[in-house]
Amino acid sequence: MTTSSPAPGFLEAPFARRTWRAYGFLWIALLLAPFAFAYALLTTVLTAGLAVTVVGLFVAGALVVGGRGWGAMYRRMARSLLGVEIADPAPRRRRAGFWRRLGGSIGDATGWRAILYLLATFPLALASFVVSTVFLAVALGGASHWVWSRFLPLQEAPDGTLHRGFSVVAGDWYWFADTPARQVLLVTAGVGLFYLWPLVQAPFVALFRLLAGALLGPTTASVRVAELEATRAVVVEDADGRLRRIERDLHDGTQARLVAVAMQLGEARDLLATGTGTPEDVALAGDLVGTAHDSTKEALAELREIARGIHPPALDSGLAVALETLGARAAAPVTVDVDPAVEAGGRLSPAIESIAYYTVAELVTNVVKHARATGAYVLVQRTADGLRLRVRDDGRGGAVVVAPDGSGSRTGLAGLIDRVRAVDGTFDLSSPAGGPTVVTVLLPDQARPTLPTTTRA
Template identity: 40%
Template structure:
């Protein structure tokens, strides 16, 4: 045993670890004292559980108490060398269902008396023992009731040699006890930090499974809503137009049934045919819009041409749109990611043009490497009036309330691919929306090419529309 280790066992912190433990006892007192208000907040949250907003209030309290434990991690890591990684943070309104939040609250409450006890043992008790150990040196400098040294009682002065040595021995015992108790309490702090502040091995997995269940529910709900929208659009739009078209053609056929129709019947037939032609064009336009809403055909050429087409559709003399696309050659995101990015850009551009009264919009697209994935980053900045808000997902996983319906739809669509949406929109503007969509860096995804006959048919139809 070295001399420094022997001094540590005697209660004199000589090694670096012992000195750091004493420093931790002093630095950790303030975070420990925060356990008292944390206990009060938890009591208030428990009382509020009887109200309708009880679980939400308790979740917010737990989220705040868990935030206090971040103050404990700083001295633990810096002074004790105990690196305790924080588990993933749930949504503040779901903290009541998070076991890590409850463990952090337990640590905050336990650390209050434990931190005070550790401070008392490591500093006041140790200093008191050190003062008693040095009593033979300084007792002559004290005079009390006509004699040197201290008095144990009114009639027992501590001024003789045996009594002075007894006081020094008592101080040595206090130092040894303080050193031993300090080491035990510090070990207890380490153990509690590992148990209550660190994430269990399956904590991240459980959180991931919960998130996947939510995103799967969002995807199923979005698919069902899309199918209902398609059915409604077909039933109320194209189907009604085609039914009217069939009826108009039937009436025209009846008007031309005679071998030599009269001029009035011929004029009526021509009028019906013109109406039918207008209905056919309207039905084709509605079907084209419906197809574009499911999957824009321009995306087959890539995200950059699709965004350029979107810019040309929304740009006007009073609205200028800048587009910056930086995509590495040979790296194309999956079709699902490109589709989500396209619809996000379309919704954000529409919001900026129609609701924010923007005059200048900048759209930028780039990729970032975040192993083991790439990130497709879409940023839309506008100089509108701002004030937009993101919806907050409720703790039960139901559709997110708040915010506009368009942003709510984007929020749910982005979550299906583990993406994120960040919105900075102070009142008065400007507004910056950032969408991050992760995608795997596997081999390029095969894209279906449009068949030549389909392209020829589309070109013929477009040419026919122009000539008309």
């Protein structure tokens, strides 16, 4: 839940649109409160009373799911009138099977949370409207008393004198605001109350914001499940893409070379077996064997490259050695600084080491290709939270995750973010125009599962 604009100052608050929009929210909340409370009470009573029947449970389930509609309406009100952004909860999932579908309707957590909001805001809507409206009416009435008090009927004081206007009578003592000095005093008090009115209204509005964010938005667990489902899909797609690339490289490259080697060796064998034995045949067979030998070495080099793409051999000696080797082979000067605690703290899980290596490799590649930098600095640290990677370059900056041309297309950094988040890591990018670009990645010590063992509705 976020607030769209900062609160106005004390002198601006009584005239700010935000204050009056919040007051309008209290009006609408008061008008809806009786109907919302009745709906919530009906849903609760019917669910409890019809629990012994089957047909009645469908009615109760429909009312619970209908709570989502109430929640959506109050979220729109909060966005437009209270200036808070509340994310929509996850859509309801259709379950297969009669009893699962019935249980999913009655046990819909989003619907029940919305119904709880309807119950909780009923007394709040009454109290907030009464307090705010009475305070505002007294403030405006006092500030304008000098205008409308002349139309009030005459009142007799305890001593028999007649007065007109606001009065306070206690036994034989009385006070009437019917003199210029007293009128000024009452106007001053009214103006003061008018400036205090936003402060009196603010706690009630804050409670509405708090309840709306807590009960009408998605829960932390549901947001986490959605993130894990998204990252799982990305990981599955990434793994499928890697397998397809490996298959294509093997089929179009290595396999084709090995087929050529087999054909060249077959021709050489035929020449030696059926040829006349002339020096020309022997030389031709030798050339074929030499070509096959060269093709075999090229195929082995391609296989090593494919294997390196699956798992860098340098990682067998540890992450520190792998990153230092990566920096030494980079096309631009790269300084790699690995904290000794990285190795002293024990080996990380293979998945984390692999993600760390490929993340740094991709960032260094971006520095060489896009940053126009003279060099890069890589810092690797072991912290209490996990493994921290920081890659800094002195290039032109302006790196983004999504293209700024409005197309919404993702840059290469988006894939890195998805891979890091798949293991519950964080990715922070700072790249102002003109540089420098600093990328900070925090990875856990161990790879965590991308999905919980159970899926909530």
